[in-house]
Amino acid sequence: MHLPTLFAFGYYVSLFIRNTLRNFFYFIAKHATFIYFLILEGICLALLFNFNDYQRSSFFSSSNRVCASVYSISNSITQYFGLRTENLRLSEENIKLSNKIDQLQQQLASITDTLSRKLVIDNDRYFVYTSGNVINRTINRSRNFLTADVGKKSGISDNMIVVDESGVIGMVTATSEHFCTILPIINNASRLSAKIKKSGFHGQIVWNEVSYRQAIMEDVPEHASVAVGDSVVTSGSSSYYPENLYIGKISEVEMDRNGGFYRLTIDLAVDYNSVSQVKFIRNKRADEQRALEEGQQ
Amino acid sequence: MTNTQNLIRIxxxxxxxxxxxxxxxxxLQFLxxxxxxxxxxIVMTLPLGASTGTIMTIGFLAGLIIDMFCDTPGMHAGSxxxxxxxxxxILKFIALHNDYTLDAMPDIRTYDTAWYLKYATLMVAVHHITLFSLEQFDTLFFWPTLLRIILSILFTLxxxxxxQMLVPIGSKGKRM
Structure with missing residues (x-):
């Protein structure tokens, strides 16, 4: 091929590329607003669909430093409004505790030499960390969260179980130095295995997304004996939740739409609107159990 | 299009x-x-002449801040x-008021009440329907969600x- 043909060919190729690029930039310029709109919505949807990763990164959640300190200032003002009821509750708890001490001392005296073996095992398996304050809560969304004022510095870690004296509250999902976020039962992402205390039948607790005082217990088989007023407790089959933590009472019994299972409405023991002082529990052997179970699969 | 007074207002x-x-x-928890x-x-009161890009940026930032505090990834920002x-x-659909200016920030006193209520209802409805659909994302609780949407729109309005009765946040803008 001789040189002039090659130059001519090169010239036409460069013209073609230039025109294509120009058309491309015209297109971008013409639809700039719409493209910008798509980019912004893309960012939002990416955040939305990576919900779990997002929860883990404490930068974006309310346990990050700025958000948490704003909430803790606001809480330090609003907590004065609840002091009266809080005092009443504390003094009630004091009475209950001192009664319990008496009772336990009597028991201890009677069985000093043969301490119940179960008690020893339980103490060995679970840590209880006391005293955390809930400084922020939402109860009127589908995905509700609580924020508490204790974090990594106080030994709080992911997947710790949160309770107060009335029952189970939820699980820790994100921690920062001084704060943690709690996923309560009243969140549509929450799943919790439970059993009916009297008959021992197992089921799953999910939220009904209507009232923050109620949840639904699913997957209880048809032949189970169920009655309104029965207590529902954690089943202990999850590696994180200890057994026999109180969840609530059955308030309504109906059959599942597909048949074969009950759909039980539970009145939750915890009032998420007023929950304030909470305790954190960690299963020391959860990791060991998980590793073993995953190895089996 | 925007003067210093408007910037401070925004x-x-x-x-x-x-x-x-x-x-x-x-x-606040009603029912x-x-x-x-x-x-x-924030988005409703931006000047009538503001570009859509600016409006989206400001809306995105506001939504993101709310999201960080509420633990709702991208929901408020997206809507x-x-x-x-x-x-x-929406402005095109309900027709701009006769004596509008580009730096007018619409509130209930800027033009007549009927015009503003139409505008506010459409804006709030779009926002709430998007927000609650993103939050729910399935049809399992369709009727309760619809009730929530309608009641929330009403209370927001x-x-x-x-x-706006208590604080005049809008401005009529200067005639050019």
Whole structure:
């Protein structure tokens, strides 16, 4: 091929590329607003669909430093409004505790030499960390969260179980130095295995997304004996939740739409609107159990 | 298009709406599940002449801040961006008022009440429907969700009007 043909060919190729690029930039310029709109919505949807990763990164959640300190200032003002009821509750708890001490001392005296073996095992398996304050809560969304004022510095870690004296509250999902976020039962992402205390039948607790005082217990088989007023407790089959933590009472019994299972409405023991002082529990052997179970699969 | 007075106004509305939303309106619970989201005001009161890009950026930032405090990834930001984008079409649809100027910031006193109520209802409805659909994302609880949407729109509108009765946040703008 001789040189002039090659130059001519090169010239036409460069013209073609230039025109294509120009058309491309015209297109971008013409639809700039719409493209910008798509980019912004893309960012939002990416955040939305990576919900779990997002929860883990404490930068974006309310346990990050700025958000948490704003909430803790606001809480330090609003907590004065609840002091009266809080005092009443504390003094009630004091009475209950001192009664319990008496009772336990009597028991201890009677069985000093043969301490119940179960008690020893339980103490060995679970840590209880006391005293955390809930400084922020939402109860009127589908995905509700609580924020508490204790974090990594106080030994709080992911997947710790949160309770107060009335029952189970939820699980820790994100921690920062001084704060943690709690996923309560009243969140549509929450799943919790439970059993009916009297008959021992197992089921799953999910939220009904209507009232923050109620949840639904699913997957209880048809032949189970169920009655309104029965207590529902954690089943202990999850590696994180200890057994026999109180969840609530059955308030309504109906059959599942597909048949074969009950759909039980539970009145939750915890009032998420007023929950304030909470305790954190960690299963020391959860990791060991998980590793073993995953190895089996 | 925007003068210094408007810029100060926009900044104040941005900050005050977000603080009020987080510390006051997120703690109001009507009937246990209705929550007014008054921070839509940020996008609603931007000057009529503001470009859609600017509106979307401001809406996105406001939504993101609310998201960080509420642990709702991208929900508020997404619905604010959509409202920002649709604002031009909503304004076209209900027709601009006869004596509008580009730097007018619409509130209930700027033009007549009927015009503003039409505008506010459409904006709030778009925002709430997007927000609650993103939050729910399945059809399992369709009727309760619809009830929540309608009641929330109603309460948000009531609060928006009440706020504007107390504080004149808009401006008529200067004739050019």
């Amino acid at each position: 900044a104040l509305i941005f900050i005050v709406s977000i603080v009020a939303q987080l510390l006051i309106f997120n703690n 246990g599940f209705v929550n007014p989201y008054i921070y839509v005001l 604010m961006v959509l409202v920002g984008f649709l604002r031009q079409y 009531i609060f928006i009007v009440l706020i």
